[in-house]
Amino acid sequence: MEKYISAPLTEECAKTLRAGDMVYISGVVYSARDAAHERMSKALDEGKPLPFDISGSIIYYLGPSPARPGRVIGSAGPTTASRMDKYTPRLIDMGLIGMIGKGKRTKEVKDAIKRRGAVYFAAIGGAGALLSKCITAAETIAYEDLGTEAIRKLTVKDLPVIVLIDSDGTDLYETEPPKYAKKP
Amino acid sequence: MREIPVSAISDALCEMCVSINHRLSPDMEKLIYSAREAEESPIGRMVLGKLCENLETAREETIPICQDTGMAVVFLDVGQDVHFTGGSIEDAVNEGVRRGYRDGYLRKSVVGDPLERKNTGDNTPAVIHYQIVKGDKVRITLAPKGFGSENMSKVFMLKPAQGIDGVKDAVISAIRDAGPNACPPMYVGVGIGGDFEKCALMAKRALTRSSDSLPANEKTAELEKELLGEANALGIGPAGLGGRVTVLKINIETYPTHIAGLPVAVNICCHVNRHIGREI
Numbered sequence: 001m002e003k004y005i006s007a008p009l010t011e012e013c014a015k016t017l018r019a020g021d022m023v024y025i026s027g028v029v030y031s032a033r034d035a036a037h038e039r040m041s042k043a044l045d046e047g048k049p050l051p052f053d054i055s056g057s058i059i060y061y062l063g064p065s066p067a068r069p070g071r072v073i074g075s076a077g078p079t080t081a082s083r084m085d086k087y088t089p090r091l092i093d094m095g096l097i098g099m100i101g102k103g104k105r106t107k108e109v110k111d112a113i114k115r116r117g118a119v120y121f122a123a124i125g126g127a128g129a130l131l132s133k134c135i136t137a138a139e140t141i142a143y144e145d146l147g148t149e150a151i152r153k154l155t156v157k158d159l160p161v162i163v164l165i166d167s168d169g170t171d172l173y174e175t176e177p178p179k180y181a182k183k184p
Numbered sequence: 185m186r187e188i189p190v191s192a193i194s195d196a197l198c199e200m201c202v203s204i205n206h207r208l209s210p211d212m213e214k215l216i217y218s219a220r221e222a223e224e225s226p227i228g229r230m231v232l233g234k235l236c237e238n239l240e241t242a243r244e245e246t247i248p249i250c251q252d253t254g255m256a257v258v259f260l261d262v263g264q265d266v267h268f269t270g271g272s273i274e275d276a277v278n279e280g281v282r283r284g285y286r287d288g289y290l291r292k293s294v295v296g297d298p299l300e301r302k303n304t305g306d307n308t309p310a311v312i313h314y315q316i317v318k319g320d321k322v323r324i325t326l327a328p329k330g331f332g333s334e335n336m337s338k339v340f341m342l343k344p345a346q347g348i349d350g351v352k353d354a355v356i357s358a359i360r361d362a363g364p365n366a367c368p369p370m371y372v373g374v375g376i377g378g379d380f381e382k383c384a385l386m387a388k389r390a391l392t393r394s395s396d397s398l399p400a401n402e403k404t405a406e407l408e409k410e411l412l413g414e415a416n417a418l419g420i421g422p423a424g425l426g427g428r429v430t431v432l433k434i435n436i437e438t439y440p441t442h443i444a445g446l447p448v449a450v451n452i453c454c455h456v457n458r459h460i461g462r463e464i
């Protein structure tokens with residue numbers, strides 16, 4: 001099914017999304033990848049606040065290429081989510097409700113998704129030029145020294161994603177490929 | 185002896201970095217476009233359609249095809265009658281990469297010390313492989329490599345008794361494990377033989393061989409085809425969401441090896457398999 005949703009995301013809305021749904025996101029999402037996750041995790045260990053309000057938020061696992069003059073952002077496709085798995089359950093328990101990335105997640109992340117009614121979306125890997133067109137504003141809000149890995153507040157309009165793991169824990173990577181696998 | 189100023193290498197590489205991150209080689213474009221026609225799964229066709237659209241947007245609007253504009257892998261095939269002038273060739277390669285990534289608004293994805301992990305800020309150093317060849321020319325091949333797929337690559341030190349079946353299992357298992365992480369449809373480079381590092385280097389170099397060129401011999405060509413068929417029976421599909429097109433092409437290189445060994449390297453690349461060559 002095709003669905004249009006806004007971010008930040010409510011729990012009620014997240015619960016209506018099913019694995020395989022084509023979803024268009026509008027609103028605010030935050031970009032963060034390896035180094036930013038490490039810093040956020042350190043901040044929490046030290047009892048410090050996160051650089052943005054995590055409750056109801058969507059994180060886009062993204063390190064964009066630099067914006068050319070006059071542009072909002074450079075190429076902006078997803079990076080492999082599994083590298084963030086170590087940090088993710090804690091963030092979900094704090095209210096993180098959506099993640100955009102590519103690739104499989106661990107059982108711990110899936111359990112957290114189910115427990116809290118969160119959702120994991122896929123953006124098409126290697127389609128960064130196209131995806132960048134859906135980003136209408138970008139502002140670095142933390143860890144500027146990390147360059148591409150800094151946390152950015154992104155305003156998006158109809159960012160196309162597919163629900164990979166829904167709040168029931170159904171995982172598209174488990175249900176779809178077997179339909180096309182040929183037995184030897 | 186032919187003199188070549190090292191600045192010519194910098195200039196060429198600068199232009200190559202920018203060019204290949206915005207437009208794939210014709211063989212790669214052709215493969216992706218024909219994959220869209222071949223795919224049976226609706227979601228797979230949708231993904232491949234978007235990838236074609238992405239290539240057009242990248243080219244027409246000068247936005248990198250993928251935000252991971254890669255670590256610059258540079259093969260330098262240097263004619264033995266060449267004399268480089270005007271400075272260090274290694275510095276010249278890095279200068280070309282530095283300028284290309286800066287002026288081309290490409291992503292700086294390299295950290296200096298692998299454990300301290302501080303970004304070098306200019307995407308250098310490059311990974312450089314030198315080879316001395318006949319003649320008085322320099323052949324530069326640039327292959328910016330993304331790490332979503334690089335991370336899924338593997339080296340297997342097989343036993344001779346595992347033979348061809350062992351090789352096939354190794355390649356297919358690497359592709360299966362790579363799954364959606366490597367941004368399928370993938371492009372796969374395989375090195376068979378040599379030793380530990382030689383097979384890995386062959387696998388990387390195999391990625392730069394044009395998909396419409398033929399490998400060294402008939403037998404290797406057959407193995408490439410057979411493995412491609414097996415890989416595309418896995419069902420992983422475009423973006424890992426199910427389908428027939430999991431791998432676009434498998435390129436194999438071979439080399440003599442030791443009586444006790446059968447090394448196999450599988451270098452996984454995504455559909456953004458960037459390779460570009462220049463001769464000076």
Ligand code: SF4
Nearest residue numbers: 126250330332367454
């Ligand atoms: S694996 Fe390839 S297509 Fe995917 S993000 Fe990396 S460079 Fe881009």
